[in-house]
Amino acid sequence: MRPLILVTNDDGINAKGVHCLIDRLIPFGDIVTVCPDAPRSGQSMAITVNDPLKLTELPDYKGAKMYKVSGTPVDCVKLAMHHILPRKADLVVAGINHGSNSGVNVLYSGTMGAAMEGCAFEIPSIGFSLTSHDPDADFTPCYAAIDTLVKGVLEHGLPKDICLNVNIPADAGIPEEMRVCTGCRGKWNDEYKEYLDPYGHKFYWLTGTFENLEPDNHDTDEWCLSHGIISVVPIDIERTATITRDTEWLREITKKPLG
């Protein structure tokens, strides 16, 4: 039986990136695509709890089944798992995102939210992102990495709780190198542009510049991307931290009677 591959994204069903991804995945298995009906960037692992979801089947694309959902990327994965796929998928692939999801962006990314949701279903999952926001970006720099990683993950699987965050540099021609590395420490500065509405009230729009807090660390995704190298970061969805000497006080105070 050919592998069943669930494809999703956060740029919406009409994005070029998801079509390029499907093009590349066709040789690997049977594809079902379930994407948001409109761009849903920055949705992290958000789910729609207080509203219903509309699910619409669309014409096939090169043999791939196509659906759109009036929700978030995680809604797409959940709805696919419970109401669309004929069986549990063998692989979840999200992207190709229009824009980088390196470093701290993994926390907010809808693309990686979908990959983490696939991982929560215990399915090997990968998110691919190209470091260009251009709606008509050239995705060919991604192709060799997609081929190699999808083949590798279908063959070897991924450990429980681990998915992959793959970023591809857009401005370095066809990358010749791929490296397993860590998500870069960094933060966003000056994050909001301030405006005045016609009635004199302030409003705000998210913007800002990214500050790399470890520019000399060659082991980060940011370093790789700025040197024309594809970054592969294994992402852990387990959230519980280990108690260390720094948090031993927590155990101590919880041993005392409350109140």
Place this chain on the structure above:
Amino acid sequence: MRPLILVTNDDGINAKGVHCLIDRLIPFGDIVTVCPDAPRSGQSMAITVNDPLKLTELPDYKGAKMYKVSGTPVDCVKLAMHHILPRKADLVVAGINHGSNSGVNVLYSGTMGAAMEGCAFEIPSIGFSLTSHDPDADFTPCYAAIDTLVKGVLEHGLPKDICLNVNIPADAGIPEEMRVCTGCRGKWNDEYKEYLDPYGHKFYWLTGTFENLEPDNHDTDEWCLSHGIISVVPIDIERTATITRDTEWLREITKKPLG
């Protein structure tokens, strides 16, 4: 100088839970509250990127500054940090959530999204949740834990990348015990109710029952909560996983030439 405490939630500025939280935090410091203008449950770490945000100052509540934002819990924390707070907060407290955020729910929770965002700003951060969705729930079971943990965190701080996910059982009277434990492994089953619209098209609403995958493990938050014990789970926001023997193949394939 008194500690500066940023309070937020995901149930919105009018929720009873956040007012009970403020009541309890007043003795500990100066409070600035920045909440979504309406309920935003299940928003995880979602951010608003394609729309502007409205920020509205409201009348003070018992001396606490009060603001509402037309966005997600993470938007509230970011906007507070960049445009509202007079200086970096000493503590971020999210909640008290109306409903449990134990186990896998931490992935989707807006309350914990806000706490994780505070943590990303390197501020000690705590999310409190009561296991009752009742809008008029009795939050007194939470008070001793809030006092103890806020005092402890202000005194000891928390390690970089670690915040706390605190859940309080609603149906066990005033809990006498609090325990540091792990987030329970579990999953949601039968997640969507199916409907037909007036034109015969299907639509879906998220629902489902939670399945505890390790019911006999006494070290989990679910076990604590079902035994009348308050759970305190340290949450790690660092996402990069360690390469183990199971993922060594990844390093191997990335050493080969691409394409």
